[in-house]
């Protein structure tokens with residue numbers, strides 16, 4: 594087993610949308626293609642990319658992680674089942690990297706890790722979800738994944754009518770749970786934002802028949818404790834599906850205080866990039882394993898090799914993998930959700946194209962989706978994404 598070649602590029606995913614913390618006017622993604630030869634005459638090319646929210650990492654890839662990946666000793670790339678073991682490549686990429694301070698290097702490694710898993714599944718002639726179920730769950734995969742439609746961004750000129758029309762489109766596509774941004778009406782102080790957001794939330798809830806369990810709201814880490822508590826008190830009567838990233842993602846103590854005062858589900862974790870950071874959230878964030886949602890995104894956080902460490906850590910702390918619903922709306926996390934039995938996956942029906950969204954011929958029914966039976970992650974079955982990746 595040998596890493597034969599690695600190619601990388603940068604593509605734009607810029608758009609005019611904004612959340613409470615950033616706009617996406619200059620957002621980019623790294624894309625990579627990794628070709629692996631198995632020494633028995635077979636080769637496979639896997640593809641990877643980073644999900645939205647962090648930028649492309651061409652410098653880190655070219656200077657450190659691609660050269661180290663190409664130097665991976667052949668003997669650590671073999672899995673006991675005869676296939677490719679991405680953990681060997683991961684160890685090689687992380688040689689001479691100190692612990693802590695995960696920053697953007699976890700994004701660069703995550704992009705390559707995704708491509709390695711795509712190649713591993715293609716070499717095995719199986720979809721990734723099946724390879725994962727075979728390697729880690731005695732062959733047992735879920736039949737489908739729960740997904741929800743994430744959107745509700747701030748956008749120039751977007752008012753209540755446009756917001757409700759957007760959510761209606763998601764319902765028409767087969768989603769029954771939707772997510773919208775709050776806490777960030779452009780140029781609005783947080784005290785005025787609450788009034789505006791309650792009007793936005795009530796407009797969407799009306800569309801959802803008043804059922805709070807069908808609506809998630811996302812603050813993108815903008816609030817301090819005071820605003821998070823004030824919003825929490827206002828949101829509590831609606832019994833929302835979840836209240837996402839209310840606080841700075843690394844400020845665990847404030848999460849613990851919020852969780853004492855807000856009893857409905859809290860979701861967070863899309864900006865935690867290592868098992869160790871996730872463990873600190875679990876140890877110190879006061880989150881509740883019977884209701885809260887963990888959104889660690891393998892594409893941003895050193896990939897699936899690290900995500901498996903995170904799932905093991907969660908198990909040691911009494912958390913079920915069903916509490917995990919990864920951020921990022923990509924096919925990689927969707928395969929992981931079905932193969933490893935997570936609680937579901939995010940979906941972006943209208944934003945972050947072509948990286949958001951799933952295989953073309955997989956309809957959403959009652960917020961659930963089935964997986965195509967195609968070797969690898971399934972990028973080739975998503976035409977808009979494949980049009981970008983095939984040029985690598």
Ligand SMILES: O=C([O-])CC(=O)C(=O)O
Nearest residue numbers: 612646743811813920921
């Ligand atoms: O707006 C973003 O940065 C993406 C996000 O939080 C999400 O999908 O939950």
Ligand SMILES: [Mg+2]
Nearest residue numbers: 811837838863
């Ligand atoms: Mg979010």
